[in-house]
Amino acid sequence: MTAMVRAAWATGALWLLACGHGEGAAAEQGSGDGSSGDATTAASDASTGAEASTAADDSSGGSDTGTAAGPTWAQDVAPILAAHCWSCHTDGGFAPFSLVDYDDAKPLAAGIAAISAAREMPPWPIDGTGACQSYDDARWLADDELATLAAWADAGAPPGDLAAAPSPPSPPTLGTVASTITLPPYTPVAEPEHPFDDYRCFVVDTGLPDGGSMTAFEVRPGVVEQAHHIVMFSLEDDAAVQQALALQDEDAVPGYRCFGSAGVGSSRIVGAWTPGVPVVRYPEGTGVVLAPGRPIVVQMHYNFGQSGMLDATAIDVQLGEGVTPLVPVIFVDSDLAIPPDVGDHVEESVTSFDGDAPVDLMAVFPHMHQIGRTMHVEIESAGGNACAADVPRYDFHWQEMYRYAAPVRLSPGDQVRLQCHFSSLGREGTTTWGEGSGDEMCAVVFFAQPAG
Numbered sequence: 001m002t003a004m005v006r007a008a009w010a011t012g013a014l015w016l017l018a019c020g021h022g023e024g025a026a027a028e029q030g031s032g033d034g035s036s037g038d039a040t041t042a043a044s045d046a047s048t049g050a051e052a053s054t055a056a057d058d059s060s061g062g063s064d065t066g067t068a069a070g071p072t073w074a075q076d077v078a079p080i081l082a083a084h085c086w087s088c089h090t091d092g093g094f095a096p097f098s099l100v101d102y103d104d105a106k107p108l109a110a111g112i113a114a115i116s117a118a119r120e121m122p123p124w125p126i127d128g129t130g131a132c133q134s135y136d137d138a139r140w141l142a143d144d145e146l147a148t149l150a151a152w153a154d155a156g157a158p159p160g161d162l163a164a165a166p167s168p169p170s171p172p173t174l175g176t177v178a179s180t181i182t183l184p185p186y187t188p189v190a191e192p193e194h195p196f197d198d199y200r201c202f203v204v205d206t207g208l209p210d211g212g213s214m215t216a217f218e219v220r221p222g223v224v225e226q227a228h229h230i231v232m233f234s235l236e237d238d239a240a241v242q243q244a245l246a247l248q249d250e251d252a253v254p255g256y257r258c259f260g261s262a263g264v265g266s267s268r269i270v271g272a273w274t275p276g277v278p279v280v281r282y283p284e285g286t287g288v289v290l291a292p293g294r295p296i297v298v299q300m301h302y303n304f305g306q307s308g309m310l311d312a313t314a315i316d317v318q319l320g321e322g323v324t325p326l327v328p329v330i331f332v333d334s335d336l337a338i339p340p341d342v343g344d345h346v347e348e349s350v351t352s353f354d355g356d357a358p359v360d361l362m363a364v365f366p367h368m369h370q371i372g373r374t375m376h377v378e379i380e381s382a383g384g385n386a387c388a389a390d391v392p393r394y395d396f397h398w399q400e401m402y403r404y405a406a407p408v409r410l411s412p413g414d415q416v417r418l419q420c421h422f423s424s425l426g427r428e429g430t431t432t433w434g435e436g437s438g439d440e441m442c443a444v445v446f447f448a449q450p451a452g
């Protein structure tokens with residue numbers, strides 16, 4: 001199944017990355033089919049919730065303030081949604097509707113409980129149970145929070161004392177901004193093979209002073225609801241800069257089309273952003289070095305309905321002095337042969353870590369394309385095995401860098417076992433490795449620092 005596997009450490013690590021979605025976009029844009037099937041079920045359960053609500057109100061003699069022991073919106077439910085849902089479900093947020101006000105949430109009570117219990121919301125494709133690593137700022141509801149949502153829905157979604165309900169906290173901000181990277185004004189256009197998407201790469205100056213590492217960045221999308229992803233690539237040499245600039249010059253409109261990567265030889269991922277995360281922070285005490293004076297490539301994934309709107313996204317960058325620069329450690333299974341029309345096909349590779357010294361893995365970025373379904377990464381060493389990442393709900397809409405709550409040790413000679421499961425149902429022909437939207441990938445990028 002796997003003939004050639006490549007592990008790249010530090011020097012010359014090429015990283016090709018794509019994000020995007022074709023068929024999924026239709027569902028997201030509300031055509032009501034496809035990948036949102038389960039969610040639709042959950043949402044339609046909401047009407048059941050509303051009926052249950054009436055029944056509960058009746059039977060409790062109109063006591064809908066929830067003074068009985070059960071959970072209420074104001075006391076118990078709104079704080080959970082504030083922590084886990086409101087970063088997207090606010091007016092003007094990325095999600096298509098708000099869950100901030102009781103009146104908005106009440107009719108959806110059963111759906112909220114169901115979709116949360118099914119782990120479809122909030123979007124968090126990696127396992128959050130703690131069975132395979134734990135992550136900082138995990139969008140993961142604890143079991144007792146799920147129980148609270150279910151009990152609240154079952155009881156008919158009692159409001160409690162609405163005057164005491166929390167209001168949305170102001171979103172986190174970056175603090176000191178070293179530089180603002182500005183993307184040119186651009187109106188995304190649908191691509192023939194992606195009717196709801198435009199993947200566009202922009203070569204931009206960072207404007208960063210010499211020295212220091214990027215410790216955090218804040219994305220300010222021009223149009224919140226159409227900004228689905230940002231991936232930042234460093235250009236590793238002058239040839240890559242020339243190549244990217246040439247691609248941009250050839251295009252009549254700003255930027256250039258890209259899908260699988262920055263589309264140039266020597267580039268590698270340095271950061272990624274998804275909606276609902278205003279500020280992306282690298283692990284405490286670490287950062288990513290961007291070569292001063294050299295532009296980077298910012299890939300925007302625009303996802304929109306009928307037509308795109310004029311965008312001008314800005315990225316504020318924070319610099320830290322004296323922080324440990326993170327280095328990507330990449331394991332790739334590039335010899336993919338996924339047969340057509342198979343519900344579950346696994347590609348597996350085992351690669352020895354060829355570094356000179358042990359490293360501490362601080363964050364992990366799993367990556368497949370559109371038909372990737374689950375991924376499992378295991379570190380096998382003399383001392384035993386360690387699970388490095390388990391992704392039971394892989395979704396290329398929601399790719400991100402997950403920060404480990406505690407570093408994961410990787411030593412020279414350790415074997416990294418990568419398992420990627422794909423569903424090729426409906427596909428014709430064999431799917432292989434590549435940068436195109438119909439191609440696939442099976443890769444994991446770790447952000448590492450020397451073992452401490």
Ligand code: HEC
Nearest residue numbers: 028039040043084085088095111112115116121122275276
């Ligand atoms: C990171 C952003 C984000 C967060 C956080 C988030 N959602 Fe969503 N939610 C979305 C988006 C975007 C959609 C639209 C459908 C999609 O893209 O999957 C959605 C759709 C939904 C839907 C409708 C599903 C359907 O049938 O289409 C429900 C219900 C929902 N979310 C509930 C929640 C709850 C409850 C939470 C918190 C426990 C939450 N969401 C957290 C982004 C988010």
